[in-house]
Amino acid sequence: MYSYMKRDSRLSSVLHALLHMAEHEGPMTSEALGKCLGANPVVVRRTMGLLREAGLVSAERGHAGGWRISADLKTVNLRQLHAALGEPAIFAIGNRNETPECLVEQAVNAALDKAFLEAEALLLDRFADVTLADLAADFARRHAERRASKD
Amino acid sequence: MYSYMKRDSRLSSVLHALLHMAEHEGPMTSEALGKCLGANPVVVRRTMGLLREAGLVSAERGHAGGWRISADLKTVNLRQLHAALGEPAIFAIGNRNETPECLVEQAVNAALDKAFLEAEALLLDRFADVTLADLAADFARRHAERRASKD
DNA sequence: CTTCATGTAACTATACATGTTACGATTCGG
DNA sequence: CCGAATCGTAACATGTATAGTTACATGAAG
Numbered sequence: 001m002y003s004y005m006k007r008d009s010r011l012s013s014v015l016h017a018l019l020h021m022a023e024h025e026g027p028m029t030s031e032a033l034g035k036c037l038g039a040n041p042v043v044v045r046r047t048m049g050l051l052r053e054a055g056l057v058s059a060e061r062g063h064a065g066g067w068r069i070s071a072d073l074k075t076v077n078l079r080q081l082h083a084a085l086g087e088p089a090i091f092a093i094g095n096r097n098e099t100p101e102c103l104v105e106q107a108v109n110a111a112l113d114k115a116f117l118e119a120e121a122l123l124l125d126r127f128a129d130v131t132l133a134d135l136a137a138d139f140a141r142r143h144a145e146r147r148a149s150k151d
Numbered sequence: 152m153y154s155y156m157k158r159d160s161r162l163s164s165v166l167h168a169l170l171h172m173a174e175h176e177g178p179m180t181s182e183a184l185g186k187c188l189g190a191n192p193v194v195v196r197r198t199m200g201l202l203r204e205a206g207l208v209s210a211e212r213g214h215a216g217g218w219r220i221s222a223d224l225k226t227v228n229l230r231q232l233h234a235a236l237g238e239p240a241i242f243a244i245g246n247r248n249e250t251p252e253c254l255v256e257q258a259v260n261a262a263l264d265k266a267f268l269e270a271e272a273l274l275l276d277r278f279a280d281v282t283l284a285d286l287a288a289d290f291a292r293r294h295a296e297r298r299a300s301k302d
Numbered sequence: 303c304t305t306c307a308t309g310t311a312a313c314t315a316t317a318c319a320t321g322t323t324a325c326g327a328t329t330c331g332g
Numbered sequence: 333c334c335g336a337a338t339c340g341t342a343a344c345a346t347g348t349a350t351a352g353t354t355a356c357a358t359g360a361a362g
Contacts, residue, residue, distance in 0.1 A: 006317060007243055007245035008243055008245070009247035010350080012245070012256075012260070013247050015263075016253075016256050020255055023255070029306090029307065036253070037247065038247075038248065040353070041308095043350090043352065045309070049310090059307085059309090060359095060360080061306080061358075062308085062359060062361050062362095063360065065307045065308070065359095065360070066308085078266075088243070088244065089349095090242060091241060091242060092159055093162060093241055094158035095160060096160035096188065096190075103293045104170045104171055104290050105167050106293060107290040108170065108286060111285070111289070112162070112229075114277070116274065118277060119270045119271070120270070122269060123266055123267065123269075123270035126265070135262055138258040139258040142257060146254065158319085161319080180338065181339070182338085190321090192338095192339095194319085210338090211328095211339080212327075212338050213328055213331095213336090213337060213339085214329060214330040214336075216329070216330090216337075216338050217338075218339090239319095
């Protein structure tokens with residue numbers, strides 16, 4: 001009944017949701033977004049709630065309610081979304097002991113930390129370079145391509 | 152009874168173990184290495200077994216047995232060790248659906264994959280730059296520093 | 303007031319490194 | 333040749349975080 005889950009896919013999920021919302025007229029319900037993502041509506045509310053706390057979306061209850069984007073697509077980048085999700089751990093690999101007395105382990109940690117910090121900095125820089133507007137444009141390009149290939 | 156575990160620390164563990172072995176005369180038992188790492192001897196055997204399969208260490212059973220390094224410290228780098236461990240997943244974050252039909256999700260995946268692949272390439276390059284001999288030298292430097300500060 | 307939708311608590315499912323117990327296989331000392 | 337030491341490995345338990353699910357309270361629209 002459960003899909004194979006091993007990694008945090010919330011950033012992927014909220015991006016997918018936000019782009020659908022951007023293409024959609026009016027608010028979208030958690031159930032509609034859940035259908036787009038193949039996810040449970042409660043999980044959608046849980047995750048989108050983090051974006052609401054960051055002021056990136058708003059939610060309205062009752063009839064004709066749902067989720068709306070409350071920010072400019074051109075100003076929201078992936079790094080902000082990662083931050084809005086609480087900056088979840090990026091790496092699945094890490095040191096065994098973060099504050100060791102053993103000098104051997106200190107040398108090991110220093111080498112690994114250096115590599116991981118560089119990779120993390122690069123990743124976050126790349127995240128900062130990509131806005132929702134960029135993704136929307138890429139989607140539009142893919143959409144046009146598909147239509148062209150069908151002619 | 153269990154220490155707080157959230158990430159794969161096997162690379163950190165084997166580096167710690169290998170450097171202790173490099174400093175040690177003769178083979179080291181799984182129990183001795185477990186004491187160094189604060190880990191269970193069975194876990195040590197399980198993890199070191201992967202390095203044995205890669206030809207980086209050898210194990211001898213019985214009296215005076217244990218683990219020995221069977222490679223030149225100057226030729227073994229962190230990337231080789233990561234490979235010997237089976238190239239475990241580096242990132243704790245990923246796409247929700249790796250092969251989506253939805254064009255929106257394809258655009259999202261493309262952007263995330265690009266960032267993650269760049270960060271992964273950088274990390275593996277940094278891993279390839281660091282040898283066991285480098286770490287041993289860094290340990291020696293830290294050791295000398297500590298002795299100097301005690302004078 | 304009924305319906306629709308979010309907000310949220312509580313519980314379950316899953317994967318995987320790690321911890322633990324148990325035992326077989328092998329090597330060496332006496 | 334017996335027994336201790338040590339690796340090899342199977343089997344099972346533990347802890348953690350996201351994701352799924354159920355249930356219900358809250359609030360808005362008609």
